[in-house]
Amino acid sequence: MILEGRSNVSKRFKKVENGSVTSPKGYSATGIYANLRKKDKLDLAIILSEVPASCAAVYTLNAFQAAPLKITKDSIAKEGKLQAVICNSGNANACTGEQGEKDAIRIRKEVSEKFSLKEHYIAVASTGVIGELMPMDKISAGIEQLSPVPSIEGGDLFSKAILTTDLVAKTTCYEIVVNGKTVTIAGAAKGSGMIHPNMATMLGFVTTDANIESKDLQYALSDITNKTFNRITVDGDTSTNDMVLVMANGMAENESLTTDHPDWEVFYQALQMACEDLAKEIARDGEGATKLVEVQVEGALSDEDAGKIAKSVVGSSLVKTAVFGADANWGRIICAVGYTGVEVNPSLVDVFIGDIQMLKAGQPIPFSEEDATLYLKGKEVVIKVNLHIGEGEGKAWGCDLSYDYVRINGSYRS
Template sequence: MLKEDKAGITYAKGFKAAGIKAGIKKSGNPDLALIVSDNDAAVAGTFTQNKVAAAPVYVSKKVVSSGSARAIIANSGCANACTGQQGMDDAKKTAELTASQLGIEPDDVVVASTGVIGVTLPMDKIQTGIKTAAAVLKADGSEAAASAIITTDTYIKSLTTSMIIDGKEVRIGAIAKGAGMIQPNMATMLCFITTDANIDQVRLQLALSEIVEKSFNMISVDGDMSTNDMAVIFANGQAGNKKIVKNDADFKIFYDALSELCCEMAQKIAADGEGATKFLTINIHNAENFADAKKIGMSIANSPLVKTAFFGQDPNWGRVLCAAGYAGANMIPEKTVVKFGNITVYENGTGASFDKKALQKIMAEHDIIIDIDLSLGSADATVWTCDLSYEYVKINGEYHT
C-alpha cells in the first residue's frame, strides 16, 4: 500500500542512508546525502534532456549503463553545471571519494547535484562531508538524506509501498526534491528509488523509462528544464522473490506499484511549486492520440496567463482554451468542452452559462481539476501543475544572491 512514510529509501531491505551538513549551503542546512545498498544492485535511470547537462549527469549515465551500482552521493547547494573540465573532474572525484569510504569501485557510485549553476563544488567540504556521512549511515537514515537534497522545497518528499510477488513481500521506497525549474523532460528534480525486488536490469530500466513518461514528465511548475535532473532506482534482490526476467504477471505487479509511487511523487513536486497557492490537475480526454493529449495538457500547464489567472482565482476559461489551441495538437473548438471542477465553462464553441458563485467557490480551493474533452478520439493524459504567484518571482529573483 502506498503511503507517505519517512522510511523512504531505507524501507526496502538492505539499504542505509545518511544526510549531513557539509557546509556547501550558506544557510547551514543539510546538504549532502549518501544512500548505500548492502550488496550489488541492478540500477536504472532517466536523465535531463537539456543539452546543457551538469557534470554529475554524465558520470551517472555511465554508471547506469553498466547495469549495477551500490551507492548514491548527492549534494544540494551547488549544481556543478556549466563548470567545464573542472566540474567533470570534481564529479568523478566525488565518486572516487565515496567509493574509497565504502570499499567499493567508483563506477558503482551514482553522483547527483542540485543548486546554483556555474559554481564549482567546494571539494574540501565534499571530501570531509563524505567521510562524515559514511560514518553515520543508518537503516533509518532516509529522512536525513531527504532533508539534505532539498533546495527551495517547503517539505521533504518521501513515499513507500509494498506488494506480494512470488509469495514474498517486496518493498519500494523513494525520496525526491523539486519545487522550481520544473519542466519535462524531467525537471529540477532528483528522485532516488530503492527496492528489494529481485528483478533484472533490463526489466528495471524498461519499467522506469515508461513510468517516467507518465509521471515525472507530466509535471510543470514554470516551464524551465533543468541541467541536473535524474530519477534513479536500485534493486538489490533482498526480498528473495523469483527473479523477474520477463514481462509477466510478477513484472506487472511490480510495474503498477512503481507507477503509482512515481505518479504520487510527481504530484507532490508539482504541488510544492515555488510560491504555489494552487495545485492544478489538468485532464485531457478523448484526444486523437496520447502525444496530442500531452501537448495540450502541457501547453495549458506552462501558460503564465493560465497560471496567474488561477492564482488570482479568476475563472478565465479563455486563457485555457487559447493555450490548448496553440499547443500544436489537433483540436476543434466547437467540439471541445472545458470544465473547472464539475462546472462546464465552455462548450459548443462559446462560453457556457454557469452559477458564478459555485464557480467562485471552486476557484478558491487549493486543489482544482480542469477537464478538457476534445471529442476526437480515445486517448487521455493527465498533467499536474501549480499557479504562479508573487512569491515565485521573489524566490527566483533572489535565488543566486
C-alpha cells in the same frame, strides 16, 4: 493507454505512511551538514545498498548536462548496477568545464574508498548554484563523516539533505506482493527550489528490494517518467541537472520481474504511483505555489496528444495566474489547448474546472461564477478537457503563478 483493471490491481498495493528510501530491505541512508553553502541546511546525502542493485536512470535533455550526470552515466554504462548514490545540494557542478568533471570523478572515488565499493557502482548527483566550482575540501570532509543507517530516520535525513529551497521533503512508499514475497518501493525527490543564483533542478531517487533486471527496470522507468516526472511543470525551464535514478537490489527475493511475469503489472503500477506521488509533490511545492493544479485530458487521438495538451494547459502562464487569482477563466484554457499543434475539433471540446462545466461542444455554457471561485480557492484544482475525437488520455501537474514566484526568482543573488 492507462492499463486495464487498475481498480483490481490497486487492491494489491499498500501505501506505507512515513516510508522512506530505507524502507525496502538492504538500504541505508543519511544526510549531513557539510557546510556547502548555507548554515543549518543538511547538504550531503547518501543511499547505500548492501548488495549491488539493478538500476535505471533518466536524465535531462538539456544540452548543458552537468558533470555529475556524465559521471553517473559512465558508472551505469559499465554493468547497469549501482550500490550507492551520493548527492549534494548547494552547488550543481554545472557549467564547470573539465574541473567540474574531475571533481565529480573525485567524489565518486572518495565514496568508493570510504565504503569499499567499485567506483562504477556509484552515482553522483548535485543541485544548487551553477557556474561555481565545487568546494571539494568540504565535500571530501563530508564524505568522511557519512555513516548511513538502515532506519527510517536515515531515509528522512537523505530526503532533507537533497533539498534546496523546497519547502517540504518529498517521499513516498508502497508495498506490493510478488509471488508471495513482500516488495517495497520507496522514493525521495527534490523539486524546483531555487537557490540564488541557480536554476530549478528536479532529482528523484527510487529504491526497491524487487528482484528485476536493469533492462526491464529501465523499460518501466522510461515509460513511467513520460507519464509522471515529464508531466510536471513549474516554469517550463528544464535544468542542466535533472535526473531520476531507480535502484532494485533484489533482496525481496521474488522471482525476477519481467514484462511477461504475472505480477509485472502490479510492480509497474506501484512504481508509477511512487513516481506520480513524487512528481505531484514537486508541482505542489513549486516556487511561490499556493495550490496544486492537475489537468486531465480525455478524448484525444492518442495518449501522447492528450499529454501534450495537459502540459500546455498546466504550463500556461495565463492559466497559472488565473488559478492563483481564483478566476474561472476558461478562455485561457481553450487558448492553451489550441496552440499545442495537436489535432482538435473546436466544435466538440468540453472544458470543466472541477465538476463545473464551462464549455460544451465548443460553446460557452452558463455556470455559477460563485461556485467556480469557491472551488478555485481550494488547495487542489482539477481542470478537465474532453476533446471527443478519440480514446487518448493523459494528465499533467503544475502549480499557480504567484507574486512569490516573482519575488523568489527576481531577487538579487546573495
